Amino acid sequence: MRWPPLVMLFMLAGVGPAHAAAWMRDAGRWQMISSLIYTDARHSFGNGSRAGTPTQFRRALLQTDTEYGWSNALSLFLRTESAFVHVRDAWNRSDAVSNAFEGGFRYHLGDNVLTDYDTLSLEAMARQAGAFNFSVSANGTAGGRAAGLRLLYGAPFKMAGLDGFMNAEAGQRWLSAPRPDETVLDLTAGLWLTRRTMVMLQNFNVVSGAARRPYVRYRSHKLQLSYVWRWSPRFALQGGAYFSPAGTNALQESGLVLSLWSNF
Numbered sequence: 001m002r003w004p005p006l007v008m009l010f011m012l013a014g015v016g017p018a019h020a021a022a023w024m025r026d027a028g029r030w031q032m033i034s035s036l037i038y039t040d041a042r043h044s045f046g047n048g049s050r051a052g053t054p055t056q057f058r059r060a061l062l063q064t065d066t067e068y069g070w071s072n073a074l075s076l077f078l079r080t081e082s083a084f085v086h087v088r089d090a091w092n093r094s095d096a097v098s099n100a101f102e103g104g105f106r107y108h109l110g111d112n113v114l115t116d117y118d119t120l121s122l123e124a125m126a127r128q129a130g131a132f133n134f135s136v137s138a139n140g141t142a143g144g145r146a147a148g149l150r151l152l153y154g155a156p157f158k159m160a161g162l163d164g165f166m167n168a169e170a171g172q173r174w175l176s177a178p179r180p181d182e183t184v185l186d187l188t189a190g191l192w193l194t195r196r197t198m199v200m201l202q203n204f205n206v207v208s209g210a211a212r213r214p215y216v217r218y219r220s221h222k223l224q225l226s227y228v229w230r231w232s233p234r235f236a237l238q239g240g241a242y243f244s245p246a247g248t249n250a251l252q253e254s255g256l257v258l259s260l261w262s263n264f
Contacts, residue, residue, distance in 0.1 A: 021167045021188070022121045022154035024108045025069030030264040037061040039255040045247035047216070056088040057251055059132060073108040077125075083132040087140075096140040098130020106152070118155035123171070124148070134175070135182065135206050136250065138214040148173035150184070164191040180211035180218075190228075198228040200240070218249040226257065236261040 025031060041057040060083070067077040081100040087093070104125030113120050127146040131137040134144065150171030157164045167188040174181050183206070190200040202224040211217050226240030238261065243254040 022119050022152035022169075024072060024106065024119070024121065025067055025075040027069045027071045029069045031065075031067045032262045032264075033063075033065040033259055034262075035061075035063040035065075035257065035259040037063060037255060037257050039251075039253050041251035041253045043252045045244075045250050045252055047249050055251065056086070057253075058086045060084045061133075070105075075106045076104075077106065078103050081129070081133050083130065085132045085140075094140050096132060098132045098140075098143065100127060100129035100133035102127040102129075113153070115155055118153065121152045123150040123152060125150075134179065135220060136179075136208075136215065136218050138178075142179075144176040144179055146173050146175045148184075159191060162191055162193065164189065166190075178212050178215055180208040180215055182209070183207045196230045198230075200224075200226040200228065200238075202226070202242075204242075216249050219247055220244065220250040221246045222253065224257065234263050 037060075039057070039059040039061070041055055044053055044055050046053075062082045062084075063079065064081075065077060065079045067075055069075050079100070079102040081102075083096075083098045083100075085094075085096045085098070087096075102125055104123060106121050106123040109120040109122055111117070111119050125146075125148050127148075129143060129146065131140050131142045134142075134146075148171055150169055152167065152169045154165060154167040157166065165188075167186075169184070169186040171184045172181065173184060185203075185205040187203040188200060189202075190198055192198045204222040204224070205220070207219040208215075208217050222242050222244050224240050224242035226238050228236055228238045230236040238257065238259040240257040241255070242257065244250070244252050
């Protein structure tokens with residue numbers, strides 16, 4: 001099927017520091033997303049009625065996502081990350097650098113599932129990561145591994161005469177012990193203001209499973225607002241800000257995102 005212009009533009013929109021959305025990469029085409037994500041936290045969410053502890057946490061995350069369309073039904077991807085972290089709380093103070101490597105694929109399951117031009121796909125990944133490339137870390141040396149599956153659904157819509165899209169992703173990540181496994185739900189809505197500019201609202205959610213020491217159950221919720229400027233058919237720039245409105249045993253984070261999207 002030949003996608004309408006809306007969906008072709010959507011491929012530049014993505015999901016911030018998450019994934020490249022349900023639509024597939026064309027066969028033989030590449031996309032690279034280079035991101036700088038800055039996080040700052042001064043407090044943490046507690047557990048139930050228990051207040052969180054004062055915390056100083058700062059992280060600069062350099063992230064590169066590379067994706068290749070092996071065929072119209074199969075895309076391969078590779079992600080690299082470097083995290084530069086300063087953390088200080090009641091128990092420790094440290095500066096650390098950790099890295100992560102992730103690889104996987106996304107497979108096209110079908111089109112026109114619920115409406116015209118929507119799409120459904122399935123993603124699988126494997127990951128080797130340092131302590132601060134995970135949602136939560138017990139200490140600065142707690143690296144580990146992860147594997148995951150994710151179901152992705154994307155659909156276009158119209159609002160006030162403007163083209164828009166939504167993307168929903170639900171998945172499960174299995175982490176190496178003693179980290180608890182995680183259930184993830186990511187939601188994105190985007191609206192094209194002009195043919196070159198767009199705004200995006202995103203919601204990222206992580207809920208852990210049963211945990212054992214030194215970990216406890218946790219959940220994290222983040223809201224992100226971004227502005228995207230597509231200055232050429234091959235390049236786009238995304239700038240945004242996010243914060244954590246709620247959580248349990250997790251940081252009260254806020255931060256900034258800057259990403260360069262390249263398509264070849």
